[in-house]
Amino acid sequence: xxxxxxxxxxxxxxxxxxxxxxxxxxxxxxxxxxxxxxxxxxxxxxxxxxxxxxxxxxxxxxxxxxxxxxxxxxxxxxxxxxxxxxxxxxxxxxxxxxxxxxxxxxxxxxxxxxxxxxxxxxxxxxxxxxxxxxxxxxxxxxxxxxxxxxxxxxxxxxxxxxxxxxxxxxxxxxxxxxxxxxxxxxxxxxxxxxxxxxxxxxxxxxxxxxxxxxxxxxxxxxxxxxxxxxxxxxxxxxxxxxxxxxxxxxxxxxxxxxxxxxxxxxxxxxxxxxxxxxxxxxxxxxxxxxxxxxxxxxxxxxxxxxxxxxxxxxxxxxxxxxxxxxxxxxxxxxxxxxxxxxxxxxxxxxxxx
Ligand code: MAN
Numbered sequence: 411x412x413x414x415x416x417x418x419x420x421x422x423x424x425x426x427x428x429x430x431x432x433x434x435x436x437x438x439x440x441x442x443x444x445x446x447x448x449x450x451x452x453x454x455x456x457x458x459x460x461x462x463x464x465x466x467x468x469x470x471x472x473x474x475x476x477x478x479x480x481x482x483x484x485x486x487x488x489x490x491x492x493x494x495x496x497x498x499x500x501x502x503x504x505x506x507x508x509x510x511x512x513x514x515x516x517x518x519x520x521x522x523x524x525x526x527x528x529x530x531x532x533x534x535x536x537x538x539x540x541x542x543x544x545x546x547x548x549x550x551x552x553x554x555x556x557x558x559x560x561x562x563x564x565x566x567x568x569x570x571x572x573x574x575x576x577x578x579x580x581x582x583x584x585x586x587x588x589x590x591x592x593x594x595x596x597x598x599x600x601x602x603x604x605x606x607x608x609x610x611x612x613x614x615x616x617x618x619x620x621x622x623x624x625x626x627x628x629x630x631x632x633x634x635x636x637x638x639x640x641x642x643x644x645x646x647x648x649x650x651x652x653x654x655x656x657x658x659x660x661x662x663x664x665x666x667x668x669x670x671x672x673x674x675x676x677x678x679x680x681x682x683x684x685x686x687x688x689x690x691x692x693x694x695x696x697x698x699x700x701x702x703x704x705x706x707x708x709x710x711x712x713x714x715x716x717x718x719x720x721x722x723x724x725x726x727x728x729x730x731x732x733x734x735x736x737x738x739x740x741x742x743x744x745x746x747x748x749x750x751x752x753x754x755x756x757x758x759x760x761x762x763x
Contacts, residue, residue, distance in 0.1 A: 414763055416755065417706045417736070417748040424712050424744035425526055431461060434516060434536060435483070438463040438475070441513050442717045444739035446520075447553035448660065448726030449560060451582060454521045455728065457528055457737055458551050458562070459745060461536075462513035472497060475514040477545040486510065500718050501742070511567060514539070515547040519582060525728075525735065526747060534582055543568050543590055548575065552725050554601040554661040556610075561634060563599040563612070566590060574599040574614060576635070591635060598626075598657030600725070601634065602669065602694065610634050611694050613643075613658035613671065624655030626673060626687070628695050643697050644687055646675070651704050652685060653677045659724045662689065663734065667756050668698050672736065674723050675704070682721040683707045684738075686755050699759035705750065708740070716741025 428440040441464055446457035465473050471487050472495070478484040488495045494506040503510050517537040520528035539548050543566045551564035562577040571594025578586045592599060598615035609630040614637075617624045626644040629637040646653050652675025662669040669689040676682045683704035690696035708720045724738035734750045 414703045414705065414758065415707050415709055416758070417750050419710055420526060420747040420749075422526055423710065423746040423748075424740060425747050426457070426459065426520065426528055426745035428743065431518070431530075433463055434461070434538070437465050439466050442739075442743045443745050444515075444742055445550045445723050446726045446737050446739075446745060447517075447551040447562065447564075448728055448737050449553040449555060450728065451521075451560075454523060455525045456522075456582075457520045457726065457745070458537075458553055459518050459520060460515045460549050460551065460739075461518045462515045462547075464513045472503065472512075474503065474510050474512060476510070477514070477539050477547075479542065479545075481540070483514075508569075511546045513547075515549045515567075517548060517551050517564070537562075537577070537585065539566075540587065543570065543573065543575070545569070550597065550723075550725050552600050552660050554603050556601065556603055556634070561601050563591075563601055565597040571595055572597055588635060592629075592637060598659075598674075598725070600658040600661050600671070603661045604664075606692065606694060612637060613662070614640075615655075615657040617655070624657070626656055626658055628689075641695050643689070643695060644673070644700060650702075651675055651677055651681070651683045651707075654680075659684070659736075660726050662694070663727075663729055663752065664691070665752055665756060669694050670752065670755065672705075672724060672727070672734070672750075680718075680720065681708065682723050684722055684724060684736075686759060688756070688759055701759065701763065703763055705755060705758065706736075706738075706748070710740070712744055712746065713740040716743035718742035 442462040444460040446459040473487045519534040522528040546567035549565040554561045566575040573590045573594045574592040576588040576591045600613045602611040629640045656675045659672040662671045671687040684706035685701035688699040724736045727736040
């Protein structure tokens with residue numbers, strides 16, 4: 411399928427890079443900035459960025475940080491030549507069959523007046539991992555605004571598994587941690603920003619190592635805490651750009667044609683692209699259309715090379731009339747900004763592209 415990349419990349423990309431940000435503590439070094447949640451607050455545009463850190467590495471060794479049971483950072487060191495140590499995936503290392511993340515992530519707030527130049531603001535603290543379900547960190551937070559409250563759905567990672575956590579806030583200074591709302595193995599949870607026929611809906615992504623796969627599911631809830639009636643609405647497609655795993659991006663966008671979701675898909679080579687899914691306005695469990703070709707592909711240099719190259723990954727955007735401005739992680743290292751036209755996406759879906 412020929413490339414139909416539809417995104418206008420911002421000329422100042424990347425707009426936020428690790429060297430612009432201070433590590434959370436002295437011993438740490440920021441390796442990557444990734445996949446921000448996006449929201450408007452106090453007349454500004456804000457990003458809730460995933461900051462991935464690890465200590466400065468010593469020659470011949472690999473040192474990983476984790477939070478221990480007392481909530482303190484503990485360092486685990488491996489000898490790179492140890493035959494039991496496997497670092498073939500830069501994101502997840504393993505030792506003797508046990509998996510560890512190569513970096514430890516927390517979430518950091520940045521604000522901007524123009525949507526391009528972002529900085530940290532005094533008085534808005536980072537959201538740090540908390541408790542045993544987050545000992546390997548917190549990642550990829552979607553921000554949905556529902557009835558004047560911000561709902562943060564994010565990935566909680568620990569040796570027990572990967573699940574979806576929920577935090578709510580109104581002021582970004584006090585946070586109500588609601589715990590794990592969808593248990594392992596699950597991530598990529600995007601909440602619809604309004605109830606449909608009295609029910610709240612969420613997209614989410616369970617993964618199954620054997621029967622089934624890394625597919626997008628939908629569930630509904632009376633209160634945004636308790637989720638039921640789970641159904642699979644999109645699977646991976648063999649031989650396509652989204653053959654290995656797919657997952658929802660940010661909150662679905664309400665259009666005249668249906669709920670539009672920008673999702674990520676990766677193939678067996680871990681090349682991450684973006685596509686679109688269109689769901690019925692009254693019954694979002696019905697998928698009306700899905701991109702055949704990706705609408706965004708890793709094409710720019712900063713999308714092709716970096717910490718983990720060939721990745722465009724988004725879980726945050728703002729919408730103004732026909733324009734979706736997505737904020738995305740490129741090569742799992744830097745944050746970028748790009749614009750897409752809703753009409754152009756809907757037309758491509760109608761034409762079966
Ligand atoms: C996974 C997650 C994302 C990451 C992509 C690409 O889906 O860890 O945070 O951006 O992989 O590496």
